Structure formats: C-alpha cells, structure tokens
Amino acid sequence: MKELVIISGKGGTGKTSITACFATLAQNKVMVDCDVDAADLHLILKPAIEKTTEFYSGKSAEIQSELCVKCGRCIQVCRFEAVSDDFVIDPIKCEGCGTCFFQCPVGAIKFEKVKSGDWFESNTRFGKLIHAKLGIAEENSGKLVSEIRNHARIVAHKNKNDLIIVDGSPGIGCPVIASISGANLVVIVTEPTLSGIHDAKRVLELTQHFKIQACLCINKFDLNLEICGQMEEFCKEKGVELVGKVPYDKVFTEAMIKEQSIVEYQPEGEVSAKIKEMWNKIISKLEGEKNEICNTNK
Numbered sequence: 001m002k003e004l005v006i007i008s009g010k011g012g013t014g015k016t017s018i019t020a021c022f023a024t025l026a027q028n029k030v031m032v033d034c035d036v037d038a039a040d041l042h043l044i045l046k047p048a049i050e051k052t053t054e055f056y057s058g059k060s061a062e063i064q065s066e067l068c069v070k071c072g073r074c075i076q077v078c079r080f081e082a083v084s085d086d087f088v089i090d091p092i093k094c095e096g097c098g099t100c101f102f103q104c105p106v107g108a109i110k111f112e113k114v115k116s117g118d119w120f121e122s123n124t125r126f127g128k129l130i131h132a133k134l135g136i137a138e139e140n141s142g143k144l145v146s147e148i149r150n151h152a153r154i155v156a157h158k159n160k161n162d163l164i165i166v167d168g169s170p171g172i173g174c175p176v177i178a179s180i181s182g183a184n185l186v187v188i189v190t191e192p193t194l195s196g197i198h199d200a201k202r203v204l205e206l207t208q209h210f211k212i213q214a215c216l217c218i219n220k221f222d223l224n225l226e227i228c229g230q231m232e233e234f235c236k237e238k239g240v241e242l243v244g245k246v247p248y249d250k251v252f253t254e255a256m257i258k259e260q261s262i263v264e265y266q267p268e269g270e271v272s273a274k275i276k277e278m279w280n281k282i283i284s285k286l287e288g289e290k291n292e293i294c295n296t297n298k
Helices: 015-025 073-077 098-104 140-158 174-180 195-207 226-238 251-257 270-298
Strands: 002-008 029-033 047-061 111-122 127-134 163-170 186-190 212-221 241-246
Touching: 002 015, 002 174, 002 195, 002 270, 015 029, 015 186, 015 195, 015 212, 015 251, 047 140, 073 098, 111 140, 127 140, 127 241, 140 163, 140 174, 163 174, 174 186, 174 195, 186 270, 195 212, 195 226, 195 241, 212 226, 212 270, 226 241, 241 270
Parallel strands: 002 163, 002 186, 029 127, 029 163, 186 212, 212 241
Antiparallel strands: 047 111, 111 127
C-alpha cells in the first residue's frame, strides 16, 4: 500500500483540482481530504456520508457558580485574562491550560474536553473518501489530520486498497507535517508567480527535512513563462523531478461548476492529456520505489 500526498505552499494553486483528477484516474484507492481547515474536495466528489465521528481536542474551563466562593484565585493565576470580575470564563480567551482548575481551592471549575469538529467516512463514485470539518476558530487541525489519515489506512487495509491519495493542507505548518509524514511520494503543486516559487521552495525544504521523496507540478505554467523557467532551473539544481506542466484553461472552472474533475468533464482535451501524462510519471515513481524496497529486502 502506497501513500501519495498532494500539497502546495499556498492556497489557490489548483491542488484540489489536480487531486480530483488523480482520484478519477487511480484504481483501487482510498482518498483523504486533509485540508481540514477549508476542505473542498467533497465539492467535486459529492460524497455520501456513511459514518460520522465527533472530534474532541483540547479542553475548556467553566466556573460552576453554585460551588464558587469568589475567592479570586482563578483571576490571579489566569495569564490570559480569561476570567472576568464576575467569575465567568470567556471561552474565546481561555487557552485550556487548566491552571485555574488545579488552583481552585474548592473545586468549582469544570475542565472538560470540547468538541472541535467531525470527521466522516463516505462513499463517492471513485471509492471511499475520508474527510473532516473542523469547527470555526478551532485548533489542533494537525491532530485531526493524523486521525483521518490513520483511519484511511485502516480502511485501505480492510478493503485491500493499493493506494491512498491525500489532498494535503497548504503551507508548511502542523497540518502539512501531519499530512506528509510517512508518505511514499509528495507532489507539490505550484504556480508561476513570485509567491508560488517562494512557497514551493519552502515546502520542498520541509519534505527534504523529513526525507520524503517529492516532485513538482507547475499548474497554469503559461501565465508567466519567465518564472516558469526559473522554477524549471530550480528543479534541475535541486534534483527534483518536474512531473507536469499544466496549461491555464477556463475548463477547470467549468468542470468545478459541473462538480466534476477536468478528466471527467473533458477527457480528450489538452489539459486532461497533460494530467494523464503526469499521472503516468507519478505511478512510475511509486512503482519504482516499491521495486527499490523489494531489492533492499532481498
């Protein structure tokens, strides 16, 4: 079983559209949307939810007024000024550190886990999709990413799937680290802009730090051929394979409106041909890694 993760250094590069195309082309796979802060793969795949699991992460304090003796100890020890003068804890300011809970002399403070979101196991026309919805302004998205990736592995093992396709989070933060850890191959989707090349470099440094094989796809490459050329030179210098250059085309938007991947919407078009070519290269890299592992174990 292999894990393929598609990430980007910034939002808006077309990462999810590319992922949806891979989901269309791949066989015997499970899909995971790890962009839990702003999940949107489901908009194309139209999942039918089979199972919902509540996600609890972190704790929040609450003063029980009937037990409180108004000694003021909680106000003194709270470094985040979350406790008001009338002994009510502001849930927005509360960081869930638990100091007030442990310091309260009469045990008047509840300190319990809070629901931060939900994650789902769903069926789509392309197979199983594991996805999630993090609550507004909730934290610990990296923990939620790890949880749904682990469940995807369980599902893949149970159903004897060969591949897990992960739509990762943008950026280089905790959710991205949780998205790529343990992956066999990472595809970095970028665009020919100054911010695109800057963020692609940062993401590549992240994959190199964790010793994960990575390759690059330049989406909308023809919008700025000069910067596209800089990206190609950068790939040569760093020894990173450029697996695809996808041209800009309004058909991407048309396909999204129809809730389809571009490979479904226009299977014989130029863009679909480029994506299919890129997919064949990615499959070859995954199979090459498999052969390398087998040779090592002999």
